[in-house]
Amino acid sequence: MKTNLKFRRVAAIGAGMTPFRRRMLETPQEMAWEASRRALDEAGLELRDIDCVVIGSAPDAFDGVHMKGEYLAHGAGGVMRPSSRVYVGGATGVMTAIAGWYHVASGMCKKVLAVAEEKMSTGRPHPQAVFRYIWDPITEKPLNPNLIWIFAMEMHRYMFVNKVSKEEIALVSVKNKRNAASNPYAQLGGEITVDDVLRSEVLVWPVQLLDVSPVSDGAAAMVFVDGDIARRYTDTPIWVEGVGWTLDNTSWPNRELAYPRYLENAARMAYRMAGIERPQKEIDVVEPYDPFDYKELHHLEGLMLAKRGEAPLLLKEGFFDKDGDIPSSPSGGLLGVGNPIAAAGLMKVISIYWQLKGTAGKMQVKRPVHTGVAQAWGDLMQASTVMVMRN
């Protein structure tokens, strides 16, 4: 992988989100616009100042619209300008930010609006039904698998290989929902206990209701600008210093599910670009993708912030708490804030952006932070996207 750093510097100067809720009354276009407007307001820009628009959204079937990028272009401000949609399943949110980065870094655009939107509430009878058609049409679809099944397999494998208990994993849910209580955009913040998680309804063993993030509607947007002009708009630009993304092959049944090797690849790409050699020492705050509680631990290991199988131990010691050494998901993550797929990924980047800028309000972590990492994950347990930012 070539990362020779000849690229232009790129700064994030604004971000905005809609609240994440089970059912928003706005249309997808309206939600995209609300997030975009807030991001533009924070950046001090108007839509006419924007050169290009990048749109991120996961399966079209959620919103029930074919060519969803075209449809969303109207709400996201992508009319009469270059506008395109990027897509890597659940990892789309961070990929949207990465695409925003390379639109600027390549010199193609000076000011880019990156918008991610998802409206899952329109899925009938349940958004889970959309996942019935993500499988190989010949070898897997006839078995009618459910997404929670395969994640149950992954969780089980992770627990078995690393000798992790359900109690240890439940701590992630407890931490994230607690963090989300101070997030004004959050759908499911609150104080719960490990017992609550263990007593919640079993969906597919070992996955229980409180191990899983909720179904949500929401949108998020960010403004990225050329480093040369960033200080015209803000005194505190946040710099995008590293990006990485990797897709593993399609055949998930052949994969060792206990460790996300594809994430390590993506992280190495981003770290190399950002000049990070010892991630655990150099990274101050992290937003790993946590649609399930075990995924946060899985991803912390893939991001090399913990050795393989060591993340549960560090979590128990408070290493990843809001006042710990590397606060993990200080926003409350998907488990607490909600999971409108692509928007949730971009929310992770926005959370790091606000932390580094020092404007995270009640979510702000205690110790000073200078380097943050946001990550998302998707497809058939095969895609990961990583972004490193510094202030």
Added chain:
Amino acid sequence: MENVGIVGIGWYGFSTNVHDLSFREMMFEAAQRAFYDAGGMNPREQVDAFISCQEDFWEGISISDEFAPDPVGGAMRPTMTVAGDGLQGLAHGFMLINSGVADVVVVESHAKPSDILTFPEIVELAMDPVYVREAKIPNYHFIAGLDATKFMHRTGVSREDLAEVVIKNRASGLKTGRAPHASLLSKEDVLSQEAVVYPLTRVDIARPVDGAVVVVLASETFARKFNDTPIWITGIGFATDNSNLELARLGDALYTRKASSLAFSMARLESPLKVNGLFVDDRYSYKELQHVEALGVTNVAEKFREGYFHEGSYLPVNPKGGHLAKGYPLEASGLSLVLDAVEYMREGASSAIVASWRGIPTFTGGVAVMQR
């Protein structure tokens, strides 16, 4: 910005029904040919990033992106999907190279419309669910009909001119091995057809076709490692005019105007008349002239009647037949025009412009300026 070279290109299909290969096998075959064309490169070692261009509903698979990496060699590598036309994917590849994150990028796009049993219903799902879809439109070509009528009224293009476009393109297609709809037609053949939606008849409307196209892009530094005569992309742009049919200004391809102004300024091209060929989307016969006009050619009706755009004249338009002869492979349509342009330039022409469109009901297109 640095120029980006097309160092390899491969295709498979361009048949109305590729019945013996799945879409993944088609991707693999096209990729093999592209890597062979790029001097027998090894994609597992020599490619930095992969881009696939596809849409879920065309594939019949939710998150169809999952199937992108394996057939093109992109597993465990930076692979992503641009949910758009292949030319937008090409622009993303161009940006990846110029941002310094990659030196060699593979852009892939494919289509298997023969697997789609409910084509008009899928197109209908791309329309606004609140305002347009509820209207229960019986035939989605009506949008093209409105657009064509307004365009013809404004520019003086006549029904005979459209027939001439059909005759020119379907005849030009006979020269390539990729044109299942190529034929020799007379003006009477075209004009005697019944209108599907006025002013368009069955032969004015291109049909979807199965096909896969893979393009290998490389930076200036790396291009000659793979190919002695790369085709350079000196300018590229894309734009969306409007995403809502009810608000769109019909009769003019504003997206091509916007995209071409970006691409031309990047390529420092003063006028489209300075290149040797135009490869524009002609899914509907009038679209060819509309796109040519939007590229900045004035008085298209007069120029067309003078034979300006015919092969061997000043500025051949779609000398390989365009979509009317080849069919349009959905999201690979833009890349199929790039493929025509690359072949055309390898035969001796020194420059070309490609202009793509995403089809009904979108107002999105891309433009690339290419030089040898």
